[in-house]
Amino acid sequence: MTDAPSATTAVEISAVDKVFETRTGQVQALDTIDLTVAAGEFVSLIGPSGCGKSTLMRLVADLDEPTGGSVTVFGKTARQARLDQEYGIAFQSAGLLPWRTVAANVALPLELHGVASGTRSTRVAELLEMVGLADFADRYPDQLSGGMQQRVAIARALAEQPRLLLMDEPFGALDEMTREKMQSDLVRISAETGAAVVFVTHSIPEAVFLSDRVVVMSPRPGRIREIVPMRLGADARRAARTEELREERAFFEMVTAVREALHSGSPVGTGPRGVETR
Amino acid sequence: MTDAPSATTAVEISAVDKVFETRTGQVQALDTIDLTVAAGEFVSLIGPSGCGKSTLMRLVADLDEPTGGSVTVFGKTARQARLDQEYGIAFQSAGLLPWRTVAANVALPLELHGVASGTRSTRVAELLEMVGLADFADRYPDQLSGGMQQRVAIARALAEQPRLLLMDEPFGALDEMTREKMQSDLVRISAETGAAVVFVTHSIPEAVFLSDRVVVMSPRPGRIREIVPMRLGADARRAARTEELREERAFFEMVTAVREALHSGSPVGTGPRGVETR
Amino acid sequence: MREDVVTGTANGTVADAAASAPARDLRAPHRAGRGRGRRELARWGWGLAGILAIVLIWEGYKLLGPADGVVIGDARVLPRTTDLAMPHVWDMLTRLAEPVTRSPSAQPLWAVVALGALTTLGIAAVGWLVGVIVGIGLALVMQRWRIAEWGLFPWIVLSQTVPLIAFAPIVKSWGSRVEIGAFEWQDWMSVALIASYLAFFPIAIGALKGLQSPDRIHEELMQTYAAGYWQTLTKLRFPASVPYLLPALRLGAANAVIGAVVAEVSTGLQGGIGRILIQFAGQASGDPAKAWGPIFGAIVLGLVAAGSVALLGVILKNYRRTEEAA
Amino acid sequence: SGSGGGTGETDGGGEGDLTPVKLQLQWLPQGQFAGYFAAQELGYFEEEGLEVEIIPSGGDIVPQDALANGDVDYAIAWVPKVLGSIEQGANLTDIAQIFQRSGTLQVSWADSGIDSVADFEGKKIGSWGFGNEWEIFAAMAAEGLDATTVQIITQDFNMNAFLQGDIDAAQAMTYNEYAQLLETPNPDTGELYTPEDFNVISYEETEGAMLQDAIWADTERLESDEEYQETTVKFLKAVIKGWVYAAENPEEASEITIAAGSGWGPSHELWMVNETNKLIWPSAGGIGIVDESAWDKTVAGALAAVNEAGAHLITEEPPATAWSNEWIQQALDELEGEDLDLTGEGFEPIDVTLEEGGN
Amino acid sequence: MSATAATAATSAKRPRPGRGRGMGPRTETTLRIVAPVAVGLIVLGVWQFLVSVVGVSDYLLPSPASIIEELILYWPSIVQATMLTGTNALIGLVVGSILGILLAALASRWRAIDQMSAPVVASLAVIPIVALAPVLNSMFGADSQFGRQAIAALASFVPVFINTLRGFRQTTPVHRDLMKAYAASPGQVLRTLTLPTARPFILTGIRIASSLAVISALVAEYFGGPRGGLGSLISTSAASSAYARAWAYVVASIALGLFFYLVCLALERLLQRHTPQARRRP
């Protein structure tokens, strides 16, 4: 976290604060956040609802501006990085445009940035192949299952070969079985593209399965409680994360480690009745 | 599954088929399902999307009628059991009436069945106490978090002290941390009330944590693939299922067992690209 | 139909639609076609039955009801049944086929009505177009600048409480001063202008709702693409507004026709159905069935106008994929 | 439009050197305006070097306002309505009082006992509104009744309200609504109603009598614009010829108005031309000459009339410029040599048989 | 605990991004009031300027000042006329709304009625008042206010019917299942579920109908019936070129329409405090 920003640094967040003005007063969403994501690295943000995961990711994407501190992406300001299309983004809801076919949805960013139609369709075909939806190019989103929609969204996020992928609970709405499948796909795709990934999730196994490092956050105000490195990724290449991993001992250990980081401070299961984590 | 129905049998499903007539043809949702749930037992239904979990639960609740076979609840027909209010029910979306306060929502079934207003408010207070929302009686649903709304829905399902609780992915929309909290609460509540529970879920850890038995289903047509008894529950009383359990070895083993039951037949993670589980 | 727009509450979501997706994939095309055809047929059948029911009620009441109607207290709650007040349905229909007057050059009533209706349709179409331009223009301004929305919206609502008929002569008079180069204001333009005044309201409201309808996530997606205002407008806001805009346009069309007819009457424009309406209403004492010709004409005219816009919906069906099947 | 405002310009597009003129009527094309349509159809306007556009009006167009605003060059309107506009600031002059008599009737059933204006008290009195009610109020004022002593019902375009008993006495023009009554079958007999079925009060015979269709011109332009003055005289000459033609050829005149877009049936149209002729002819001083006593009576009535909202039509005498015989006299003089019956001495109304529905 | 709930509620109301960025909530409230008033004042100012400085003839376009003068001068008559037209509109609105709700209830219950009513309602929605007024006057008598009330009722009926019908179809499957699970009787379902669910839609329909009812009752006066309402006085004043007086009656009719609208809006807000739809814009 103390590395100087460099070509090998994807995201550099330093001393970032974020305060929202609301009708009922100020909400301190983030409090002096420091975080560096290396190029090619897979970092997950985890924490209870309202701890500021999405807010942090939105600052990186320049969808919001920090109240204090600075965010740089590949050495540029967040704004410049957005204008330069340095990142691809995906949200919990796939956010496909319902009136566009699968192919047209994936083509959207290319279209907006004036990529010639020939190049565009080659690239789209390539992307759909990558996410395994080549046969569905002419379907409309409502003709796809939730998992397929999410894959289209991922293809769209990858359209311009970004070196950084921002994902806010992209699998949150999927059922557990589809979710596991998508995780494997994501591991494969991120290995193929070599992009750094900032991944927001609520699910510990998901974070553990996917990440090189898991950032555990705590709410009110949003702070980083702990950054748990995943030994899983240390010795094996990410692409080696297969389904079998999920049933391995090391996996359960990492899950337990993240659980404990999450619950440290508020002893597990003994909170007073009726107190919500959000 | 071969016990004769008795006073100690909550639900008896035998040779149940369900075919839906749709605009585009017939859909066989369930195929010769046999299942018995004992009184006080906690049974989870798990399986990929579209395998008929909800359909099965709806047959028990008499919200739909089987095409073949029979469903009895406490020895009565499903219809009679519904008219007699033998069960309480909760869905994935809390389904609170937005124009009613928390208390009025919980009171709804009592009101519909002509319970006197004095008794009603005592009972509502009791129920809100049980789900830890005593302080929120006068709030409206939109003023509550998702987890709190779901607790209100559970309180409502318990209003008439049913001996059977039907729950269709009640925690599906909650974040993982809130979800774990709700699971603990549910374990406590079901122990307190002694009701049998039929619980539909997508989450293996959830099913494992909660259940005495996990029913693993397979799709097209919906069949029961395997019924996995949880040794967790065999020696310990359900109420003993504390948060610590989640980090125990036995827990991971049961999770692995259910995973394998689920994936048996279709080898894990090797399905052809683009083929969805739904 | 007016309200479609103004309520225009969210239609089904993508997620809802996705839930029914598998079934869609299995659909056998010809079967589905036949099913839809049958349903469509049933709809028309019941619709016809509805019209028939009205006819039966009309004639039944005319047969059984007292000549002077049913008066309770001071109010006549059921109408008179005289031929003057309620001509027989068949008289109204056969009258349509007869010549307007005894004059040897007279055309059949239906032809006169149809010609008038066509004229009015043309004027209403121009009014509708103006209404579309103004309505969408206002919506764009209000969508772009919140302050404009706050400043204008109440006045747009207020505009609909103004009894337009009082201004018809003023519109005509002001219009008659407009002369720019070779362009000279025609009286029918005043009528079209008044029609557009009625048409613009639902369109402005519907377009605003539609332009504001994209999900936050879609707006942000465009932001992450560093897409500018126009790109966001053409790629996102306009397509997303289609489900809101179509009912608004339909309502606008119906309003334009109503406005055109009233304005024709009010400004005395010749050639349209409004003029025929008052002309024949004036002859209703001696020829009661005749007055109904232009009334039916006006109804058909309104339905045709609204229906043509519905055709637009067929062309734009891909933009309405999230609409729930009505 | 500009061309309306600039009658004097002889730029005449297309048709040689014709001066464009706009004439605003006070209702849809019909026999009431037969003289103007005849003048147009028979080329009288053209003979005078004018190209006249006849603009019909509908419910809400106020002809004198169209004139005051410069939208048109001349307008046909009832005198009392224009007196109101003049008091509100319009600067207009009655240049030809075409109708010498009031054609307004108040019709009641023969057995209703409403034989005079005094009998209106407490009754439901029909009127079209739109300024057509002032004659009623004036006549009532002369009988000491104010507007609140009766219930005024707005009549719509037909006589159904009267026929069905909603109105005790309905307003009717001799040339139009009265005919509508006579074109309606009596449900009791199956035959058309006859004049014997009705009691008719003619405002012409009451103190409320007011002058009706007159040709109005813009006072300022009359005073200062020489070309307008010339045009006015030419215009009046053609109009006079048109009305003389209508008097002598009512059938042809009614065919002309039908061709001009009147939607009435032939029998009704002929009736209307014939009754209109009766309101014009005979005209002792020549057609269009304002009879000063009739004018004064109209002004007196307008001053006396108060409506139910307490509004007066006018509160002071109209200016002297409100009427002038100068132009019509000039027109009559110029026509003197021609073989035209300008006073209607020899005028004989015809007998018209009304058909059911006016068809 | 209360803080938690408050946060949940706030986050549900998060402002949309991009618009009004950096604007405090208080500034927003102020601007929401100031902006329309400013627009109104600008229009009034330009108008008065046109009349008094540029010199557009006061004859055609009376100045605001002269309209106010007439308003004061004819106040009793204006009040009386407003009451008369207002009563007609109110009766029409109430009757039309009741009919609309009842028929919508039937149509939502029986598909046949829905489909049968479709062409009739579509036709009613496109009939101009000029066509209807003389017919209604003949049928129901020109000497009563019934014709105007009927027209106001018809005008109200259409939006109320369509909105209510949509409202009745808004019950979610979860809620319907729940009611079935409770073995609730049809009456209970109507009372506890269907009506409350449809309520915001019904109220929206009535709000839309409110100003329509006023306009329709007023315009109907142009085409027959007893005199004394705003419509007949506007026409009478305009016919004798008393435009300032006509405008004074027009102002009264705008005020009446606005009053109806605002009352309905207030009613809607009051009854919908606790349903998410209530936060929707008008």
Ligand SMILES: Nc1ncnc2c1ncn2[C@@H]1O[C@H](COP(=O)(O)OP(=O)(O)OP(=O)(O)O)[C@@H](O)[C@H]1O
């Ligand atoms: N636009 C906003 N205006 C006001 N408060 C906001 C806004 N966005 C977020 N917040 C507040 O900031 C805090 C952090 O929100 P954020 O959405 O980042 O949480 P999160 O960790 O993503 O939660 P979740 O897991 O529910 O998505 C919350 O308290 C939230 O209410």
Ligand SMILES: Nc1ncnc2c1ncn2[C@@H]1O[C@H](COP(=O)(O)OP(=O)(O)OP(=O)(O)O)[C@@H](O)[C@H]1O
């Ligand atoms: N009302 C219905 N009409 C037609 N088909 C239906 C209906 N309800 C369910 N089905 C079909 O029956 C099958 C089983 O559906 P069901 O909802 O029970 O699955 P599920 O296991 O609950 O899935 P999920 O995990 O997505 O909730 C699916 O193929 C579904 O499409």
Ligand SMILES: Cc1ncc(C[n+]2csc(CCO)c2C)c(N)n1
């Ligand atoms: C709204 C309306 N206004 C006037 C008349 C009657 N009318 C026809 S011609 C004529 C003479 C003056 O134009 C009159 C008074 C009507 N029937 N309806």
Ligand SMILES: [Mg+2]
């Ligand atoms: Mg978030």
Ligand SMILES: [Mg+2]
């Ligand atoms: Mg389900």
